[in-house]
Amino acid sequence: MIRPLGTSSQTLAHVADFLAQDLDPSQRNIEVTGVCSDSRNIQNGDLFLAFPGEKRHGMEFIDQAIAKGARAVISDFEGVQKSPRKLPSIKVENHQDLPVSLTDWFYGFPSKSMNLFGITGTNGKTTTTYLLSEIYKLAGRKSGIIGTVAIDIAGEQIPAKNTTPTGDEIISILARMRESAVTNVAIEVSSHALTQSRVSGLKFSAVGFTNLTQDHLDYHGNMENYFQAKRSLFTTKYSGNAYINIDNDFGRRLAGEVDIPYQKLSLKGHADWNLTILNETGMKKEIRIFGPKGLIIESKTSLIGEFNFENLLLAISIAIESGVDAETVSRSIPELSGAPGRLQLIVNEPYHAFVDYAHTPDAVSRVLAAVRGVNARRIIGVLGCGGDRDRTKRSAMGSALNSGSDLPIFTSDNPRSESPEKILEDMVAGVKLKEGAELIIDRRSAIRRAVEIAKPGDLIIVLGKGHEAGQEILGKIEPFDDRIELLEAIGIK
Known part of the structure; x- marks a missing residue:
């Protein structure tokens, strides 16, 4: 688990006050130095979050958490009943947003100190986050990535275990990024993460949709459930700005159903953002991008494939709308290489x-x-x-x-x-x-x-x-x- 390099601590009294929960007076001065929901990653002094999972309850792993140094536990009613009496415990009823909200508070709200961009879809999430991060870097802004290939902290690459980590780990990563002065973070948001509430409590400056095609039906059961999981990101709970690729059926449907401000992207039809290939020589292509308010960008790229132009357009639209000027974007495009292992x-x-x-x-x-x-x-x-x-x-x-x-x-x-x-x-x-x-x-x-x-x-x-x-x-x-x-x-x- 990636953690901030600096030290942090809070008393259980402060934790209980933040959660508006009762606490045994004798436990109020106990200090905790970290927050973790995975018993395998517990460090000495941690506050263990033990909530129901899809298959097992986190409290089943309490012995491992204690052995690794957990100093207290937060759980639901069922979990607290099973908690060893020797371990201080705090009971909460609504825990969906808690891994994010509590960890964010614990580390001094790192999520509020940077712009977060959530990208979802079946294909293209990784490439889009890499392209977006590359644009920010070339614009002189420190950026980060949380996704499938790696956690990128201002250029430092740490191998990733899941496309989207748990909520407490996401915040812990953001706290580490803040120490490196990162200001913009692109996050891959998987359908599993949305279904399992891993990003519940996060606020994104913008969210983007790439496409939706058959995948993960062993988990979701059917395409409708899969779509609804993705659609849940495009609500006021998570963001007030959306960018949607409409060159696929589910993208067009999403644009028709979304209830937050959005912009449409297309390589083929009428949209707020369009990309056209002007000329092609071998693996080099000249492109023209049309954006809102008469914006026109012309540049060259070595990216291959229609899907990569969709990813590029999504990254560019978010970058420009978040303050990167068009001239900088135009200069950056020839330098963009995308993600490792993607074409x-x-x-x-x-x-x-x-x-x-x-x-x-x-x-x-x-x-x-x-x-x-x-x-x-x-x-x-x-x-x-x-x-x-x-x-x-x-x-x-x-x-x-x-x-x-x-x-x-x-x-x-x-x-x-x-x-x-x-x-x-x-x-x-x-x-x-x-x-x-x-x-x-x-x-x-x-x-x-x-x-x-x-x-x-x-x-x-x-x-x-x-x-x-x-x-x-x-x-x-x-x-x-x-x-x-x-x-x-x-x-x-």
Whole structure:
């Protein structure tokens, strides 16, 4: 867990007063020095937040929290009844916003000292947050990122464990960012985080929507539930400003239902913000952006793919509306590279080789369509599907790989507890495989096979894992980075 470097402390009396709750008079002078909801991350002196989870109650882990040095606990009625008598406890009834609100108060309200921007959607969250952060950096503003790839604190990269951390950890990260004088923070907001109230209590200067396509149906059950989870971010509870990409059905629906001020973004139709490609030479493109009040920006970019232009437009609109001047944005655009593992170019000669994180049917289709624009002789695509995740998307992903690649190679991703052979069966079920398609269970062997058959002018793209540095098999994560594997395979050839 990332914590501020400086020390903080509060007495339980102050904590109880903040929560407007009663406290045993004998416990009022006890000091706590941190706030944490994960018993594994407790440090000596911490205040442990023990609330009901989706499967287990936090109080089930109280012994571990005490062993690590928890000095007091806050819980609901059920939890307090189970709390050891020796541990000071405070009972609360409404705890949805508490991890954020209490931790924010504890550390002196770091969330109030910076601009927070929440980005949600199935695909594009990571790239958009990176583009937005890059613009701020190039504008001379210290920025941060909380997301899938890493926690970025003014350039310091710390590996991330979840797309969106728990509320208390988000605030702890913001407190650390404040120490580094960060003023703008881009936060990926996942549907899981919204459903589980991880960002409940945060106030965003603006929120942005990228798109919504099939994913996480193992968790949400259906697309309507998935949409409603995303939609919940676009309310006065979280923000008073929204930026919505309307080049997808759910974006158009969201724009029609949202009850906060919003601006529409599009590459295709009438909107508050538009982006047009003026000229294209190889991997270089000249673009023109139209914004409110007659704003026009012209620049050049090496970003590839329609979806990346959607991400770019979202980042630019938020940056300009938050005070970055158009001239600075125009100068910044050629320098923007996006996120690690997102259409990341590994080699350019004698063939192109890319790595991308695409792991939904729509993302696979759009990425393969994007690299088709590079005018390669043949596209060799390598893709697997994750185990213990939404099984309903596997055949659609397999179909997307088969139709979008000239030579598709089906392989493993993170099989987790599932049989890799069974996952491959699901991927090709109902798919009429192209001549030359291959099924290679071992991912390393699949990548090497792609390199082996590649000829000058071809394009290899390894999909699904992107920035990930490990492969999860039967509960163990073994070192595995598609980028490194691809480079080593090219060296072997």
